[in-house]
Every structure is written in structure tokens, then in C-alpha cells.
């Protein structure tokens with residue numbers, strides 16, 4: 001397609017164009033998204049570090065979920081995983097870059113090792129996947145990438161300095177890449193969930209307003225892939241509130257979040 005005929009934003013991909021790749025697919029949102037994508041006709045490459053858990057997710061899916069164990073912090077391993085998927089299963093048309101981690105922090109326990117871990121997994125892990133995917137997608141002039149960030153990346157929240165910083169970086173990086181990717185025929189979206197019940201949030205010892213189950217989150221995420229909107233966000237009532245908070249001047253912002261969280 002000539003440059004004058006390119007569609008903005010690029011259209012969503014379909015299973016006819018290749019397979020889907022979901023990182024962080026061994027539990028929580030990623031697992032539910034992999035299963036949900038199979039229902040939409042996709043063959044899904046499922047990645048995480050735990051080969052055992054991936055095998056359990058793939059069981060009973062008639063070979064439509066293929067475990068591809070990889071640690072996203074290892075660039076060479078990620079590149080090898082993408083190359084092997086594309087050799088054996090054809091192009092990766094759709095990538096849901098969802099692998100992530102979260103440990104609550106506080107000023108008293110603030111440590112570089114903790115921040116580095118969040119940056120390595122959440123930011124660099126996603127960067128490695130994008131680096132491995134782009135040459136193929138650019139050559140094909142098609143593809144779709146959804147980066148799973150969080151509403152915790154909008155502005156600073158209590159006990160999430162490392163996590164929030166890593167998720168803010170993902171939002172900003174995805175926004176920036178979108179300008180180029182639009183012209184290259186590749187659809188870029190960012191996913192900003194509120195609270196979803198998963199092993200990641202099971203460690204929270206505070207009330208999580210409007211929390212939803214992973215299956216509902218996966219359904220909303222997959223429906224959002226077909227939308228033109230850059231941001232996919234759910235549950236809407238909660239994320240709408242977070243979006244209003246994002247626009248407040250600092251004085252009001254800190255006062256509101258203190259009141260809401262008791263921090």
C-alpha cells in the first residue's frame with residue numbers, strides 16, 4: 001500500500017495474518033487473555049519464565065496455546081524466542097506485552113535493587129520484546145502491539161514508587177513510538193487496567209475499589225484491540241476517576257489521593 005493510502009491509525013490485525021504472542025501468560029491477566037484470544041480464533045504463543053505453569057495454561061486448548069518459556073529480561077533469549085516462533089508458526093501479527101511485576105514499597109524500605117527489578121522486568125522486558133518484534137512487523141508493514149501498563153503510571157500513588165515509575169515509562173514510550181508506527185502500518189496501543197484480581201494484587205493489604213476478575217479484564221482488553229482508541233482501560237468507572245485525578249493540580253491531587261487511600 002502506498003504511503004498516501006495508509007490508514008490512520010493502522011487497522012487491527014486478524015488471525016489470518018499470523019499468530020498472537022502474549023507475554024506474562026502463565027497467570028492472571030495474561031493467562032486469561034491467551035484463553036480469550038483462542039476463542040477469537042487466534043493461535044497464541046504464551047510466554048513467561050515458568051514452563052510448568054505455561055504447560056498448564058496450554059492444556060486442553062487443542063494446541064491453540066503454545067508454551068514459549070522465556071525470561072523477558074534476557075534480550076538474546078527474547079530475540080531467539082521471536083525468531084523461533086516466526087519460523088515455526090509464521091509471523092507474529094499481534095503482541096500483548098503484559099509480563100510484569102509489582103512489589104509495594106515505602107520510603108523506609110526504598111532500595112535501588114527494588115527499583116532496578118521493576119525497571120528490568122516491566123520496562124526493559126517490554127523494550128526487548130518490541131526490539132525483537134519490530135523488524136519483522138516493519139518489513140510486513142503490518143502488526144499490532146498492546147503494551148500493558150497501569151493507571152499507576154498516570155501519576156504517583158502511595159507505595160508504588162518503583163512500579164509507578166516503570167509503568168509511566170511504558171506509557172510515555174508507547175505514546176512516542178505510536179507516531180512512527182502509525183506511518184509504518186503498525187497499530188500501537190497501551191492498556192491501563194485498574195484493579196484486577198490476580199497473584200500480583202493478592203499481595204495488597206489495602207482495599208482495592210471496583211476490582212474485577214481476570215476473565216473480565218481479558219474480555220475488555222481483547223475487545224479494546226479492535227477499537228481505534230490508543231488507550232484500553234478498565235474497569236471504566238474506576239479508570240475514569242483516575243483520569244480525572246490525573247488532570248488535577250498538585251495540591252488538589254495529593255489531598256484527594258491522601259483522602260482516598262488514607263496515606
Ligand SMILES: NC(=O)c1ccc[n+]([C@@H]2O[C@H](COP(=O)([O-])OP(=O)(O)OC[C@H]3O[C@@H](n4cnc5c(N)ncnc54)[C@H](OP(=O)(O)O)[C@@H]3O)[C@@H](O)[C@H]2O)c1
Pocket residue numbers: 023024025026027028029030047048049050051053070071072073098099100101102121125148149150151192193194195196197198199200201
Ligand atoms: N492485576 C492488576 O490489578 C493490574 C493492574 C494494572 C496493571 N497490571 C499489569 O498487568 C500485567 C499482568 O499482571 P497480573 O496482574 O496478571 O500479574 P501476575 O498474575 O503476577 O502475572 C505476571 C506475569 O508476568 C510473568 N513474568 C514476570 N516476570 C517475568 C519475566 N522476567 N519474564 C517473563 N515473564 C515474566 C509471570 O510469569 P513467571 O513468573 O512465570 O515469569 C506472569 O505470567 C502486569 O504488567 C501488571 O503490571 C495488573
